[in-house]
Amino acid sequence: MSTYEAASKAKRASIDLAACDTDCKDKALLEIASELKSRMKDVLQANAEDLERSEKENLPAPLLKRLKFDESKIMDVIAGIESLRKLPEPVGKTLASTALDTDLELYKVSCPIGVIGVIFESRPDALVQISTLCLKSGNAVILKGGSEAHNTNRILWEIIKTATERAGLPKGWIQLIETREDVNAMLKLDDYIDLIIPRGSNEFVKWIMENSNIPVLGHADGICHAYVDENADLDMAVNVVLDSKTQYVAVCNATETLLVHANIAKRFLPLLKKGMEAKNVELVGDERVREFIPVGVATEEDWETEYLDYKLSIKIVDSLLEAIEHINTYSSGHTEAIITEDKERVETFMNLVDSGNVFWNCSTRFSDGFRYGFGAEVGISTNKIHARGPVGLEGLLIYKYKMIGHGNIVGDYESHKRTYKHTKLDKEFKL
Amino acid sequence: MSTYEAASKAKRASIDLAACDTDCKDKALLEIASELKSRMKDVLQANAEDLERSEKENLPAPLLKRLKFDESKIMDVIAGIESLRKLPEPVGKTLASTALDTDLELYKVSCPIGVIGVIFESRPDALVQISTLCLKSGNAVILKGGSEAHNTNRILWEIIKTATERAGLPKGWIQLIETREDVNAMLKLDDYIDLIIPRGSNEFVKWIMENSNIPVLGHADGICHAYVDENADLDMAVNVVLDSKTQYVAVCNATETLLVHANIAKRFLPLLKKGMEAKNVELVGDERVREFIPVGVATEEDWETEYLDYKLSIKIVDSLLEAIEHINTYSSGHTEAIITEDKERVETFMNLVDSGNVFWNCSTRFSDGFRYGFGAEVGISTNKIHARGPVGLEGLLIYKYKMIGHGNIVGDYESHKRTYKHTKLDKEFKL
CATH class of the missing domain: 3.40.605.10 (Aldehyde Dehydrogenase; Chain A, domain 1)
Known part of the structure; x- marks a missing residue:
């Protein structure tokens, strides 16, 4: 056939x-x-x-x-x-x-x-x-x-x-x-x-x-980000980023790039490196990252790459807005997480990050139909x-509009013989 | 620029x-x-x-x-x-x-x-x-x-x-x-x-x-149909079809093709012709229509044409299912009306007609955002x-998923240390 x-x-x-x-x-x-x-x-x-x-x-x-x-x-x-x-x-x-x-x-x-x-x-x-x-x-x-x-x-x-x-x-x-x-x-x-x-x-x-x-x-790339803010609980941050990267590397909701606020980089990066090394994750970083930890060089290409592997690219940012700007430039619009204790920053992050899933203090790996409780999953969409x-x-699914009339014609309403009521019914469709 | x-x-x-x-x-x-x-x-x-x-x-x-x-x-x-x-x-x-x-x-x-x-x-x-x-x-x-x-x-x-x-x-x-x-x-x-x-x-x-x-x-064509069933109130049918065709001809929700059940064609078509003539509508019909009323010849091309004018094509069908088959073949998926007093037939029509708007006993011209009470209209979609x-x-509009965690990681759930609850919240989003 x-x-x-x-x-x-x-x-x-x-x-x-x-x-x-x-x-x-x-x-x-x-x-x-x-x-x-x-x-x-x-x-x-x-x-x-x-x-x-x-x-x-x-x-x-x-x-x-x-x-x-x-x-x-x-x-x-x-x-x-x-x-x-x-x-x-x-x-x-x-x-x-x-x-x-x-x-x-x-x-x-x-x-x-x-x-x-x-x-x-x-x-x-x-x-x-x-x-x-x-x-x-x-x-x-x-x-x-x-x-x-x-x-x-x-x-x-x-x-x-x-x-x-x-x-x-x-x-x-x-x-x-x-x-x-x-x-x-x-x-x-x-x-x-x-x-x-x-x-x-x-x-x-x-x-x-x-x-x-x-x-x-559906989705093509899944380039997900985690951003560790200067007001983050650093132990929680290490734990969440580790899970986001390593819980299962070959999937679209695994984190590929980590953004770290400059003010906590010195304390956070060594902690992170220790955790990632225990999981055999290869780290690459921009110049500023490499001032704090000895890792490979991250280039422009890294920001655009979905590794699907035990590899993480790291970049230092000077502000929340710089993190958001990086995400909106390189993300595939799938899932991004912010780790912080500052609610205002979460609000800004969730409003300005243009991705389908924006998370506060939890792993990007939660982005999944079964974990969301949908029971069955068609796929993950970046549409x-x-x-x-x-x-x-x-x-x-989509929908149809079903209308029940009794001989109604538009002419009666246009001529003002009748007027629209437009009252909410809150009623199930039934003939 | x-x-x-x-x-x-x-x-x-x-x-x-x-x-x-x-x-x-x-x-x-x-x-x-x-x-x-x-x-x-x-x-x-x-x-x-x-x-x-x-x-x-x-x-x-x-x-x-x-x-x-x-x-x-x-x-x-x-x-x-x-x-x-x-x-x-x-x-x-x-x-x-x-x-x-x-x-x-x-x-x-x-x-x-x-x-x-x-x-x-x-x-x-x-x-x-x-x-x-x-x-x-x-x-x-x-x-x-x-x-x-x-x-x-x-x-x-x-x-x-x-x-x-x-x-x-x-x-x-x-x-x-x-x-x-x-x-x-x-x-x-x-x-x-x-x-x-x-x-x-x-x-x-x-x-x-x-x-x-x-x-x-949006929509390209608006080839809308009205179907007059054998159990229709014929006066209502004339009235609704007249409005569907002539209330404003240059628009996408005007009816272009009328389907008439064979069992009432003899009584209905002369009534319809009288009404349409008063509005200067040119009628074309298939062979069986022309047995009852003297009108022009409708060809295959007519079923595929959006006239946007004072012209209506008419076809006689032997059953509701034949009407539905014709609509699903030639319609642009915009709006279709059934005129009948038989609820079961309405149900079949509404379930099987694959168009965005399916109407019972009212004019196709109601298919419009302002008439539906939306207040403002982006357009009419046949997507x-x-x-x-x-x-x-x-x-x-579309939506984002926003998740609020407290350091949660997927690993804890995969290892059965924790289990998903998935309880409905019915709560507005608030940080």
Whole structure:
């Protein structure tokens, strides 16, 4: 099937899927969980084939680890489906209601976006997670997984397709595309696909954003900053910066650059260096940093780099405003933390830093949908529209305005025969 | 000044503007109103020059009418500023709040998007409306008006700039660009501009959407439909369809295609024809329509055409589902109405029609920000993300996550030393 056919089938199915009720979607989620259990052996075998081939092709060890989809990961995925099923129904929620007149009521009601294109790498659990998120939110989905997980993705897609069609979901709601050429074709199908969620390397996400008219939800870089103010509790600062940098280095919410107020640099930097050395973190600093601690040289390029590794760049600033200026120049708009005991400075920092997540006295690593309590995560967005920061199910929703009249015409209001009331209703939509 | 300089100045100003409080923004709005009053003569003279030149250049009469900016229109604009000032502060609203733990609080707080690029045609009042909407929502703005209104736009921009800088708004928050080349340059500045709102012809809006990586909010076509079901009150149907088509034909929410259920076509079509003839509306219909009333031939092209004129295409359908299928195929996703007494059919229609506004027994012409009670309107969006349908001030806003900790680190939660609470707070953000 061509990508065009896949997308037009998904578009067609999306209309009926949008109207599926909670029972139907719940039944489909249960069927997926049960089909995954009963076909676990097939999944394990497909994954073993992918692993064997990828090992032969010398795929790097971290990617092999992500590719592995064993019994325990499958059980995690099944548990995830169960908790997704328990989340409240996101479609059909009345977001606002107004009586334009005594006999003319307007309701803003949540609904699915339509067709979501998802592009992800190696991890096969992502396929199940994102498909079930789309299902719960009533969206059709076109999936493109990494070629290294080809067999695993194909069987997982078959399982979800079979299970959900058995449960009565509209045929064609879940599509799988498999080649890079399919992705190129997909990026041009803006009449059929409403949103693309790419999960992958920075370069890849940037490439997607630059090569499609379809809106993209996600982030390319995650260049996060921590700023240690002159009024910081220095022990807390060391502890929070250590966690921000080293708790897990290969992720977008790890801190890459540390900004230190000049007035505490002399006391703070040696403490920090001791802590970072214990974790084997390579430090690079600007000239002023190197007056206090012996570390490598940080250049302009360091401020623009997402290391995703045990490496931290450090810069000394003379003021809060200089820190904010640095962040707004080099940050990718993801997550930034200030460590200080001064509330006024926190306020300035939170107001002026133009990033999706601004934290006071805690680790940048908290910037995550599960930690935020969203239950399920679509991804983390550095967009300035639609959804920003960690995105839960609501990132897959938009709304419709539904109006109930009794033969009302605009002419009566323009001629002043009738006048608008515009009274808040605070009422659920009901015909 | 180059477009690049204009955009980078706007970006810089947007950071400080985002932190301006209500008092500062209110003062700026008052200053604009007062400056407009005191410099009214200059505005009228600039507009007279634009009108004179445009008449010589044989600008069509409707465009000349839009271009005219007389004392009464200026007073309307000033009244608009006053009502905008009275709207509640949109920035800094707490949209959600959660305690991740007893000492770790997360707040989702509304904030401006950043820099908005606005492109509009002839009407100079649009310049004032959109600038003040951006001001109220804390966004910097880059304006591009029609060349026919060159003098008027320039003086209005100068007035707003002078007045708001006097009131203490950050310099550079409002930029004016003037040529088509500037627009081309603007479309490439996705590092500086966060959202483009184009108001103009369909072709122009489509061209913008296809030639920029910056998100675009708005609509190209407005191909709206009315469907008269077999269970409709036929007098009401005639009345509503007449208003939907003729109350104002040159607008995006006017109905362009009428769908009629076969079972009532024989009774309904002659009634409709009589009403439409009285308003001088040209009717075209498919073969089955022409069995009942003598009208012109509607072809495939008619279903795809936004007439913006006294012309209506009519098609007979055998079922509600056929009507929905036609709408989802040809509609631009703007506004569709069903006329029926059957609630079940309304429910199906509202669930399956994939448009931003779905109406029951009322005119499509109600689809408008002022009629919806939004007070101020940014435009009408047929996007499937961010904002859909008539868009008020909230279309110019996004949010930030602000987190308040006490030295919290992720490591403590991953090691199960501490556990997430995720309790709803229902509390305004406060440091």
